Amino acid sequence: MTRPITLLSTLLVATSSLLPLSVGKWIVPGGRWYDTDGNILNAHAGGITVGPNGTFWLFGEYKTQEATEGGGVSVYSSPDLATWTSHGIALEPVEGHEYISPDNIIQRPKVVYSDKLEEYHMLWHADNSSYRLLLQGLGTSKSIEGPYEFASATAPLGNWSQDFGLFTDMRDGRSYALYSNGDSVEGRDVYIGELNENKTEVSEVTFRFDKFDLEAPCIIQTDRSYYALMSHKTGYRPNNVVAFRADRLEGPWSQPFFVAERNTRTYNSQSGFALRINGTKTTTYLYLGDQWDSNSLWESRYIWLPMKIDDRGGELELEWHDIYDLDVHTGEVSPVKGTTYYALNAKTEGDAWKQEANFASGNQIVTGIYGNDSTVVFSGIKGEGKEQWISFYYENADDMGFGDQPGGSPDRIGGSWQLRRISSVVVNGGKDQEDGMDTLYERDTHKGILLSTPLKVFLDKGRDNVIEIGGCDNGFDVKGADLDRIVVYAAED
Ligand SMILES: *[C@@H]1O[C@H](CO)[C@@H](O)[C@H](O)[C@H]1NC(C)=O
Ligand SMILES: *[C@@H]1O[C@H](CO)[C@@H](O)[C@H](O)[C@H]1NC(C)=O
Ligand SMILES: *[C@@H]1O[C@H](CO)[C@@H](O)[C@H](O)[C@H]1NC(C)=O
Numbered sequence: 009m010t011r012p013i014t015l016l017s018t019l020l021v022a023t024s025s026l027l028p029l030s031v032g033k034w035i036v037p038g039g040r041w042y043d044t045d046g047n048i049l050n051a052h053a054g055g056i057t058v059g060p061n062g063t064f065w066l067f068g069e070y071k072t073q074e075a076t077e078g079g080g081v082s083v084y085s086s087p088d089l090a091t092w093t094s095h096g097i098a099l100e101p102v103e104g105h106e107y108i109s110p111d112n113i114i115q116r117p118k119v120v121y122s123d124k125l126e127e128y129h130m131l132w133h134a135d136n137s138s139y140r141l142l143l144q145g146l147g148t149s150k151s152i153e154g155p156y157e158f159a160s161a162t163a164p165l166g167n168w169s170q171d172f173g174l175f176t177d178m179r180d181g182r183s184y185a186l187y188s189n190g191d192s193v194e195g196r197d198v199y200i201g202e203l204n205e206n207k208t209e210v211s212e213v214t215f216r217f218d219k220f221d222l223e224a225p226c227i228i229q230t231d232r233s234y235y236a237l238m239s240h241k242t243g244y245r246p247n248n249v250v251a252f253r254a255d256r257l258e259g260p261w262s263q264p265f266f267v268a269e270r271n272t273r274t275y276n277s278q279s280g281f282a283l284r285i286n287g288t289k290t291t292t293y294l295y296l297g298d299q300w301d302s303n304s305l306w307e308s309r310y311i312w313l314p315m316k317i318d319d320r321g322g323e324l325e326l327e328w329h330d331i332y333d334l335d336v337h338t339g340e341v342s343p344v345k346g347t348t349y350y351a352l353n354a355k356t357e358g359d360a361w362k363q364e365a366n367f368a369s370g371n372q373i374v375t376g377i378y379g380n381d382s383t384v385v386f387s388g389i390k391g392e393g394k395e396q397w398i399s400f401y402y403e404n405a406d407d408m409g410f411g412d413q414p415g416g417s418p419d420r421i422g423g424s425w426q427l428r429r430i431s432s433v434v435v436n437g438g439k440d441q442e443d444g445m446d447t448l449y450e451r452d453t454h455k456g457i458l459l460s461t462p463l464k465v466f467l468d469k470g471r472d473n474v475i476e477i478g479g480c481d482n483g484f485d486v487k488g489a490d491l492d493r494i495v496v497y498a499a500e501d
């Protein structure tokens with residue numbers, strides 16, 4: 009991760025809508041995910057390690073509103089990749105420590121088992137707050153959940169190391185560090201570096217992706233190929249993630265290619281980790297991306313999606329699903345079906361209106377959603393008397409950019425920096441919602457691109473539910489994104 013950009017303006021909206029909602033059994037990319045204690049899942053830019061009994065262990069950066077860096081590494085376990093139990097902090101920051109104090113950068117942690125030393129090793133990007141040390145940290149623990157004890161911070165073969173990834177080859181069990189070597193002109197490469205037999209540090213360079221200036225690397229392995237995924241360097245703004253393919257880690261590697269539908273900016277996510285699930289019926293390749301929210305980093309979400317891989321064509325593509333059920337035993341992914349309600353048939357209030365849009369359902373999209381009186385109202389929504397996910401399909405064509413900041417915007421000159429709009433979602437007059445409404449973050453999509461973002465709300469039993477969508481303050485405006493349709497999903501239980 010390149011260092012965070014100081015924002016021109018900060019946010020704004022109350023966080024009180026973070027109700028502890030029921031824990032899920034489905035994977036809902038971009039939703040607010042909660043652990044079994046009802047706390048928001050807090051493990052950013054991390055990795056999953058499969059434990060000895062098949063339990064999935066998720067490690068990630070622990071971020072709070074007060075401290076978005078230096079919070080240490082959190083750890084969660086799950087039998088199914090959907091239900092997560094917190095085991096607290098696996099690597100605790102130590103006051104005054106040279107490498108793991110609360111003032112340090114402790115990013116992109118990954119855990120691997122060292123057969124030779126019979127212990128677990130956590131490795132991460134270890135740095136100081138000005139990103140000038142560029143080291144790889146190592147912590148060790150006898151048990152997978154930790155606590156991990158700091159062991160060292162090293163420069164791999166004397167070189168810089170920034171964004172950190174870890175890959176273990178299923179053919180021979182060897183592990184590799186993946187790392188970009190920083191943003192300076194002398195750097196801008198991504199390395200695959202083989203770890204020594206103890207899995208403590210890099211012993212040899214396996215391959216170097218020369219001067220592509222990419223970051224956030226991970227590798228997924230099929231029976232024939234390796235695919236290395238990485239993102240461009242645009243700070244915490246998402247971009248089009250690319251992949252390279254090879255038969256061997258030493259290369260030759262293919263040209264890079266986009267892994268998701270063009271201009272979706274990888275469904276507003278950054279690469280970070282990939283997991284192969286060896287099911288009894290099928291093998292599933294899972295992309296685990298981060299949906300960074302630079303306005304409130306601690307509240308960033310997760311975009312986990314299956315990848316469709318065609319080794320003959322050397323192709324890999326993320327498959328978008330609003331919601332899906334992943335059976336980790338059979339390996340099967342089952343998209344969940346929902347009922348669609350079109351904005352075309354909804355009622356508009358105030359200055360909201362239906363505008364021609366050839367990319368929208370029925371050629372129309374509702375625009376002018378603003379504040380709490382220019383709204384779109386969906387009625388006759390069928391509910392089960394339970395909490396249910398709803399996906400909102402929207403367009404936000406603000407074209408996020410930096411305006412006056414260096415780096416510039418690919419899309420726009422000047423203007424204010426804007427990542428997202430926020431809609432208010434009022435269900436049945438807000439009677440079952442804290443603060444009488446929920447907030448829906450609608451990230452930039454590009455012009456003419458519809459994306460969806462989910463929210464879990466309580467719907468009454470029957471066909472009389474009413475959902476009103478307006479605009480909230482996002483620090484710049486009180487505009488909601490343009491709305492195409494909503495899809496209401498069945499309750500999870
Ligand atoms: C696997 O081990 C963890 C602790 O390491 C335990 O919490 C969990 O219940 C075990 N799962 C099974 C299926 O045995
Ligand atoms: C980080 O380390 C570099 C290199 O040692 C040093 O120049 C810089 O002042 C350090 N930054 C902070 C905030 O400690
Ligand atoms: C260190 O990094 C530079 C720049 O990528 C490269 O030219 C050099 O070969 C690297 N050295 C080693 C030992 O990897």
Ligand SMILES: *[C@@H]1O[C@H](CO)[C@@H](O)[C@H](O)[C@H]1NC(C)=O
Pocket residue numbers: 058177178283284285286
């Ligand atoms: C899938 O199988 C490979 C080869 O045995 C193994 O290395 C890998 O850890 C397995 N993945 C999972 C998620 O169990």
Ligand SMILES: *[C@@H]1O[C@H](CO)[C@@H](O)[C@H](O)[C@H]1NC(C)=O
Pocket residue numbers: 124125204205206208
């Ligand atoms: C691996 O660890 C053992 C035990 O600490 C040590 O003797 C050996 O030198 C280490 N090997 C490497 C390559 O670091």
Ligand SMILES: *[C@@H]1O[C@H](CO)[C@@H](O)[C@H](O)[C@H]1NC(C)=O
Pocket residue numbers: 379380
């Ligand atoms: C509606 O918006 C106005 C103006 O932004 C604000 O003063 C008022 O509190 C809002 N009402 C509700 C119920 O949110």
